[in-house]
Amino acid sequence: NAGVTQTPKFQVLKTGQSMTLQCAQDMNHEYMSWYRQDPGMGLRLIHYSVGAGITDQGEVPNGYNVSRSTTEDFPLRLLSAAPSQTSVYFCASSPKDRQVAQYFGPGTRLLVL
Amino acid sequence: AQSVAQPEDQVNVAEGNPLTVKCTYSVSGNPYLFWYVQYPNRGLQFLLKYITGDNLVKGSYGFEAEFNKSQTSFHLKKPSALVSDSALYFCAVRDMRSSNTGKLIFGQGTTLQVKP
Numbered sequence: 136n137a138g139v140t141q142t143p144k145f146q147v148l149k150t151g152q153s154m155t156l157q158c159a160q161d162m163n164h165e166y167m168s169w170y171r172q173d174p175g176m177g178l179r180l181i182h183y184s185v186g187a188g189i190t191d192q193g194e195v196p197n198g199y200n201v202s203r204s205t206t207e208d209f210p211l212r213l214l215s216a217a218p219s220q221t222s223v224y225f226c227a228s229s230p231k232d233r234q235v236a237q238y239f240g241p242g243t244r245l246l247v248l
Numbered sequence: 249a250q251s252v253a254q255p256e257d258q259v260n261v262a263e264g265n266p267l268t269v270k271c272t273y274s275v276s277g278n279p280y281l282f283w284y285v286q287y288p289n290r291g292l293q294f295l296l297k298y299i300t301g302d303n304l305v306k307g308s309y310g311f312e313a314e315f316n317k318s319q320t321s322f323h324l325k326k327p328s329a330l331v332s333d334s335a336l337y338f339c340a341v342r343d344m345r346s347s348n349t350g351k352l353i354f355g356q357g358t359t360l361q362v363k364p
Contacts, residue, residue: 139291166350175257177338177354178292185350193351225291229350233342236282236294237352 137161139240141226147246148216156211156243158226164238165231167209171195171222172242178225184209185231216247250275252341254355261329261362269324269358271339280342281322282352283313287335295337298322309333329362336360 142157160167168183180193184203198220200212209228213220223244227237251274261267273279280299284292296307298315306312313324322339337358343351 168351170354175356177356178352179354180351183351227292227352231350233280233344233350234297234299236297237350238294239284239292241291242289 139226139228139238141224141240141243143243144241145244145246147248148213149248150216150218152216154213154216156213156224156226156245158209158211158240159207160209160226160228160238161207162228162238163206164228165206166237167203167226167228168193168237169199169201169209169211170225170227172225173222181211181224213245216245218247221245221247250341250343250345250353252339252353252355254337254339254358256358257356258359258361261360263331263362263364264328267326267329267333267360267362269337269339269360271322271324271355273320273322273339273341275341275344277344279322280344281313281315282340282342283307283311283322283324284338284340285309285335286338286357292338295324329360331362331364334360334362 139160165186169181170178179195182201184190226240229237253272282297283295298305303315339355340352
């Protein structure tokens, strides 16, 4: 099992550009989520999905879109990048059982100039 | 509101000494609590969890955590610290407000520095 994979590892964007951060898991997990990590703020939930075709907003959804067409994939789209979106982005997955820990990907470091 | 607090930005200990990283929580109902560790330029790794049962939970790499319901705390401990334990530690609680999500609420993180 590859677990949770994320691409790219690092990306530099100019303000106003768009891009998609990829996330995939091979554990057949129903639940997937995107977090951003900023210094001193822990991890904040951007969007999440409880299954294919079902997504919902988290704590900080503005400027981001998601879709879940398959169980395996959960891409995060930045529509028009802003410097405030400079951050490290983590994708996570878990079974529906809330007693089970989430598995995290290695992260994508994004710099918006 | 549900929340997690880690009151210390950084904890410094000498190698071989015991360590404690503090975490307090505020949730309605019985909490599902987790500790994660993040090494530099890596993702988060699961260390241990408390769901129910024994208040002392043992996890990976010799870490343990003590659940205290009256103090709403879930402190991470290790009897003898190693330099390789130096990392960023996160406490998290499951969001129990909705029945169909697995959302985690994270503390802000505590940097553990173990000096030789």
